[in-house]
Amino acid sequence: MHVRGPRSERRLLELYRALDGSARETLLAFAEFLAERAGAAAPAPAGPPPAPEPVPRPEGETVIAAIKRLSRTYPMLDRSRMLGETSALVAQHVMQGRPAEEVIDELEALFRAHYERMRDG
Numbered sequence: 001m002h003v004r005g006p007r008s009e010r011r012l013l014e015l016y017r018a019l020d021g022s023a024r025e026t027l028l029a030f031a032e033f034l035a036e037r038a039g040a041a042a043p044a045p046a047g048p049p050p051a052p053e054p055v056p057r058p059e060g061e062t063v064i065a066a067i068k069r070l071s072r073t074y075p076m077l078d079r080s081r082m083l084g085e086t087s088a089l090v091a092q093h094v095m096q097g098r099p100a101e102e103v104i105d106e107l108e109a110l111f112r113a114h115y116e117r118m119r120d121g
Contacts (some may be wrong), residue, residue: 026094029064033086036071036079049076049118057104063093066104070111077114085110 016027055069067086071079079086089106092098 023094026062026064026090029068030087030090033067033071033079034083049115052115057108061100061104063090063100063103063107066100066107070107074111074115077111077118082110082114 016024019027052073053075055073057066057069061069067090071077086107089103089110093100093103
């Protein structure tokens with residue numbers, strides 16, 4: 001199938017097609033995360049941030065599901081400020097085979113640390 005469009009779109013589609021099902025799911029979830037981040041540049045409200053809304057960590061959770069869960073737990077965070085650190089952790093899992101549980105532990109610590117910095121000013 002020939003795809004017309006900018007070279008970057010064609011390249012992205014080529015990469016997507018080269019991935020297995022799990023990696024495709026990860027790529028799509030990460031793209032959704034980036035798209036959500038692009039629309040989340042609203043100014044922060046004055047005053048202390050709202051408390052996190054904890055969502056229990058399910059057994060066997062995937063890294064991408066953890067990012068979605070943590071985004072629901074900490075909706076007040078500007079995910080664009082966390083993109084580099086989050087991306088690095090996802091890459092460690094997907095590209096280097098780092099265990100999901102370890103990466104999720106670090107993601108939880110990352111989100112918590114960003115919340116605490118926001119809360120403490």
